[in-house]
Amino acid sequence: MSDPFRFDDGAYVLGALAPDERTAFEAHLETCPDCQDRVAEARAAADLLTGLTVADIRDPGPVPDTLLPGLLRSVRREQTRRRWVTGSLAAVAAACITALAIVLWPGSSAPSAPVQAFVPVRQSPVTATAQLVDKAWGTEIDLRCHYAQDFDRYEPYRLVVVDTQGRSHDAGSWTLAPGNEVSFTGGTSLTEAQISRIEITLENGSPILQLTL
Numbered sequence: 001m002s003d004p005f006r007f008d009d010g011a012y013v014l015g016a017l018a019p020d021e022r023t024a025f026e027a028h029l030e031t032c033p034d035c036q037d038r039v040a041e042a043r044a045a046a047d048l049l050t051g052l053t054v055a056d057i058r059d060p061g062p063v064p065d066t067l068l069p070g071l072l073r074s075v076r077r078e079q080t081r082r083r084w085v086t087g088s089l090a091a092v093a094a095a096c097i098t099a100l101a102i103v104l105w106p107g108s109s110a111p112s113a114p115v116q117a118f119v120p121v122r123q124s125p126v127t128a129t130a131q132l133v134d135k136a137w138g139t140e141i142d143l144r145c146h147y148a149q150d151f152d153r154y155e156p157y158r159l160v161v162v163d164t165q166g167r168s169h170d171a172g173s174w175t176l177a178p179g180n181e182v183s184f185t186g187g188t189s190l191t192e193a194q195i196s197r198i199e200i201t202l203e204n205g206s207p208i209l210q211l212t213l
Contacts (some may be wrong), residue, residue, distance in 0.1 A: 003032065005024075005029075008035075009038035009042045010042050012026075014042075116211055118209035120208065121207045121210050122207075122208055124209065125148035126147060127146050127209075128146070129144050134192060138187060138191060139190060139192050140187050141161075143186060143200075144181060145184065146181045146182075156173055156175045156202075156203045157174060157200055157203070158200070158201045159186045159200060161199075162196050162198070163196060164194055164196045166196070171186035171198075172184065196212070197210055197211060
């Protein structure tokens with residue numbers, strides 16, 4: 001029967017086992033001569049490294065004949081153990097990530113910005129709503145405008161952003177056709193916190209709709 005503790009001696013000597021693993025290994029160690037021999041070898045190799053200084057490394061002097069073989073055996077066993085543990089953890093992590101993706105995928109999309117309605121400033125055939133989306137460069141303004149069907153004039157309109165200092169910033173222009181709903185996307189370098197209100201104006205700058213933030 002394969003010994004489940006055969007790769008734990010190096011980690012045990014170096015203090016790298018978890019508390020529960022250490023307790024289990026010590027209980028096993030009392031009845032396993034093979035593990036006792038491996039622990040003795042690992043301790044001998046570790047003892048040889050104790051007290052080394054930078055000067056010792058730069059000018060090591062003669063190396064004991066037993067040092068390299070013992071170190072190599074300990075390193076090989078530890079590498080084998082780590083590969084096994086790492087591979088197992090990687091498989092578990094991959095399974096967890098897959099399960100997490102399955103659970104979260106349906107609801108992973110970010111919530112959309114609230115739709116806000118413009119208020120008329122003067123009588124107009126236009127109604128509009130907007131969604132303000134934070135961007136790294138400022139604020140995107142997604143506009144939806146509707147032109148009343150009983151109004152037969154094609155007229156250009158402008159989107160104007162007014163900051164908290166009262167300064168106006170042009171955010172684009174378009175023309176609405178009678179009876180049609182138009183989607184228009186404008187933008188400003190201002191953040192939403194820097195915006196006082198958004199206006200839809202006639203071409204001459206006279207506001208007809210306003211959204212106060």
